[in-house]
Amino acid sequence: MIDLKDIRKAFDGREVLKGITTSMEPGKTNLIIGASGSGKSVMMKCMVGLLRPDSGSIHYDGRDFLGLQHKELREIRREIGMLFQGSALFDSSTVQENIEFPLKMFTKMTPAERLDRVNFCLEQVHMEGINSKFPAEISGGMKKRVGIARAIAMDIKYLFCDEPNSGLDPVTSRVIDELLMEITQEFQVTTIINTHDMKTVFDIGDKIVFIYEGQKWWEGKKEEVRQSGNPELQAFINASYFG
């Protein structure tokens, strides 16, 4: 469980997050939705520590993320995996080296053990046998999958995905969605996904958090989304389907 309390963040005096309080359910897919510029990415960056909120608190299973010392912070970092919007694979390294990178840095695994782990992760994303390819040699959808494989290389507890479907065709988008759900269920991770793809919401969403102009405008279960009675959320959903 990740608890956010009154998170605020401003850039050059302009408040982008205006006091967000919510929580991410353990072992579930938590979807953050909202229009472009509403602050989803900033919120995610605050959660993973790439940005520091101006005020508020973030607790990872009771551990105060913003108040931790280096050592404990490092421990939580090991439990976090992230899939970036552009995959962010290291482009001078092969797929194999990309996935084994965190293992090399943080574990005492032997090369053989690492290879096993890399192959296991590639299997999870249905991408066996591309170990020696470079990122430039594989398609956008494959990059996302390798990005997921790298994110789960360590035994993670929290998986963050920033717009996992952006730039992908509808079919590949569904494949990625399914992968994310499989991984969430199989490894019991807390998955947090930023998206404006309503299909994703209805296919794999457990908990939905709707961000509107830097505020948490609505939250609830997927089943409740349609009957939310929240005009902005309704407009957002309708626009996605008929726009």
Added chain:
Amino acid sequence: MHFFQHFGRYILFLKGMFSRPEKFKVYMDRTLLEMNNIGIGSLGIVAIIAIFQGAVTTLQIAYQLISPLVENPVIGSIVSDSSMLELAPTITCLVLAGKVGSHIASEIGTMRVTEQIDALEIMGINSAGFIALPKIVAGVVMIPMLIVISIFLSNVGGVIAGEASGILTPDEYLQGARGSFLAYNLFFSLIKAFTYAFIITSVACFQGYYTSGGALEVGTSSTRAVVYSAVLILFADYVLTQLLL
């Protein structure tokens, strides 16, 4: 941004590199890789510059010193001294600022705008140190070696040009060069090389690391890296010459 703000950030960037070192072996591997990129990768251009610089200086000194009172070996001593003291380190490093500096800045800048640096940070890796330290260490080790090679080759160029134009014989050149050789001059030249190497690599790393935006900004960072380090090299050249000669 204000100059002092920039400078402060640069100092903090350098300081931040040294905290929290991760696995030593991974750093070592990366450093060796960078040494190969920077050192071996620049050998060709350094050799060409050095030979021509030595050759041209020889012809020019001979032209300026046309007089029956000047003995031929004097030309050799002037060429070898000015190559060692100023031309080899400074000209070579100005070119390396363009070659190595722009490469480093655009590589790191691209990592920044494609979120690869964020990916390192998420894993809990000190990204500044991980990316920049191996490049700076590699530069500071390899560039002085390139300068030594450059000094040697500029004398080779001088000998060739002297012989080819009939101005002085190789023996006369070497006699002059040997006669004026001072170990201190070589030491001074290496001090310059170390300083320039640090300027080139650290400025490029800094510019690349603080890129924000997209492909266009990566280009801007790379240009900045070259311009700033060239200016800093010339400034350092003046200061070091004033202090040490």
